[in-house]
Ligand code: 0A1
């Protein structure tokens with residue numbers, strides 16, 4: 141039966157809980173099918189609330205007994221929790237419940253993964269462990285005893301004792317239940333130590349399954365770097381005696397910042413040169429940092445309610461991006477982040493799933509762990525920093541930590557620290573948190589008598605529930621270049637506050653070329669009618685690396701769009717500019733790789749749609765192929781030499797310099813493969829001593845419809861490694877031609893190693909299919925049917941991962957009537973499933989609306 145009619149929860153309805161929790165004592169008697177959880181919770185009436193209704197959340201629990209101050213009580217129990225009469229004075233609540241972790245396939249609450257017990261409580265998983273006010277504004281200290289035969293038994297905080305068959309933990313820092321964690325199993329550790337800036341000695345461990353201990357060293361270094369960085373840059377020190385990280389194979393997301401006990405999807409922590417690519421290494425470093433940084437931005441200061449999710453996530457993403465920029469290359473990180481933002485967040489913000497960075501309603505909070513909350517949320521922090529300046533940003537953050545340590549806060553609290561630090565009125569800035577949709581910023585310019593004037597107009601299209609939008613404050617970073625390419629006006633932040641606004645620059649001896657939105661100073665779509673010549677000029681001369689790349693990106697897009705809409709040949713000037721850049725050894729290889737990286741076919745589809753043209757996925761694919769083939773031919777004389785020159789000699793090191801070179805080398809190999817039929821790629825496959833080069837070679841071969849032998853060899857070599865096998869599944873689908881992608885995916889779903897219950901494997905297959913733009917949108921509609929079949933099957937097992945994957949259909953209204961009919965039919969087929977989860981029901985309904 142379908143869940144009861146889904147309830148919508150509104151931000152405006154927030155009220156505090158009627159009781160304060162002074163302490164929580166939990167005892168776990170572990171057993172796969174009948175774990176017993178005994179809770180002893182000290183409640184007292186909340187002096188700041190007059191609400192005396194006593195409701196505890198609880199789902200899928202068998203209540204064995206309950207008592208108040210030692211007297212047995214009989215609460216009213218429903219599917220969602222219980223109510224009970226309680227004294228109007230402090231009291232002790234005790235309950236015993238039984239749960240079934242071995243059959244918990246949703247991976248929320250306490251579940252099992254490969255024989256190991258593991259929890260995931262954010263956002264609302266704790267209620268599947270015991271009855272509790274499972275809301276982030278209820279914070280308490282936790283003491284946990286674990287009884288069981290497991291070799292290793294971990295929880296939050298510091299260890300306070302252990303013996304044969306038991307372990308005890310105490311977390312002195314009050315926390316909401318979503319940060320609770322327990323892990324127990326046959327685990328081995330990679331240990332280390334860290335001394336904090338005040339001289340406190342901290343034990344560090346990464347816990348993994350036996351056999352994976354050789355893949356922990358990189359993660360451990362990343363952890364220590366993160367700890368040092370947070371001390372140096374934000375003055376934040378670690379606050380427990382021990383910090384544990386655990387790798388788990390079955391996990392819905394990337395990782396989780398539970399206090400003192402971070403739980404990681406094994407794909408986001410385990411690394412070795414043989415099994416991980418450069419991109420994996422960089423991502424692992426960033427996620428370790430992200431979870432560690434949450435210790436202050438999320439744990440010490442948490443969210444009052446789930447509408448405030450961006451308070452911790454936007455800020456922590458911003459902090460981890462700063463960290464990566466400091467550890468690696470700032471410009472490369474910025475460009476990569478903007479590619480990701482435009483690819484994932486802009487499509488969300490411009491479709492049926494658009495929502496504000498701080499949503500004002502939801503049915504299922506798990507559906508709001510989105511690119512908008514995370515990545516756009518981080519962009520808002522970046523804009524704030526630009527507007528107030530670096531020093532004021534640092535002062536505001538100090539005030540935030542001082543004022544709100546130990547509290548559950550709101551976006552209003554966050555903005556207030558900036559207002560109090562700077563005296564600025566941030567009420568207009570707050571619109572960024574409240575209004576969904578990506579603003580369009582159109583620009584016109586004029587030059588007269590040495591004065592250059594830029595005029596901007598902003599407008600934001602309607603989004604679900606928000607037809608009209610007010611003008612926002614937009615920091616527009618601008619520099620001006622003279623006709624010879626010299627910078628004649630250094631970077632300046634223009635503060636746009638009105639719908640239409642002009643800014644003038646005086647004393648110029650000639651009409652300048654503007655470089656607008658440097659470093660992508662605001663998450664907007666810049667609409668400027670300009671020539672390819674001017675873009676080529678910026679690609680050659682702009683001092684701002686982001687805008688230099690963006691000029692190249694616009695050229696790349698335009699070249700392909702003209703091929704699609706006008707049947708034009710690949711633009712010769714652009715091909716020439718690319719050739720020059722590729723050969724220019726004075727340029728950073730990572731930058732050259734990024735410029736050579738083609739714009740995504742989905743982005744091209746959106747650009748066509750924005751111009752009023754219905755995108756044809758096959759035509760977009762054909763244009764991409766023709767362009768790459770022409771570029772390869774144009775470079776043919778020098779490709780073998782360029783490839784050889786960019787091959788990184790010596791031992792593999794996963795640092796920025798090495799990975800930048802390998803990225804360029806990969807781009808060159810993919811071009812070369814189009815000319816030599818994959819000979820060089822086959823050689824590289826044979827000789828590769830690291831996964832970056834091995835998988836790059838296989839990708840190049842599969843992309844030219846070769847590589848059967850290597851695909852088998854890869855399988856033979858790696859079939860015992862789950863994470864590498866995810867790559868094997870994904871690559872074959874990602875590289876398949878449009879007319880075979882669904883067939884390849886279907887065959888792989890029938891492979892013995894396809895395991896729907898493992899989110900990584902499910903995503904490797906279905907995610908790769910959804911990302912293969914022309915394959916997913918093949919006119920036959922077979923990919924739509926295949927994805928829908930698997931979403932329906934998965935929903936009964938794991939609603940959270942199913943619901944997230946529904947977003948593959950969110951861009952459906954871009955396409956032609958036939959495709960829309962095909963997609964609608966699949967969405968309606970999913971919606972019609974009688975037992976569909978609340979998660980998936982909400983997503984499908986929003987997408988269909
Ligand atoms: N807070 C984690 C991500 C996370 C969110 C939700 C989860 O389950 C619904 C699990 C993890 C982070 O930002 O890293």
Ligand code: ZN
Pocket residue numbers: 430434452453456
């Ligand atoms: Zn986070």
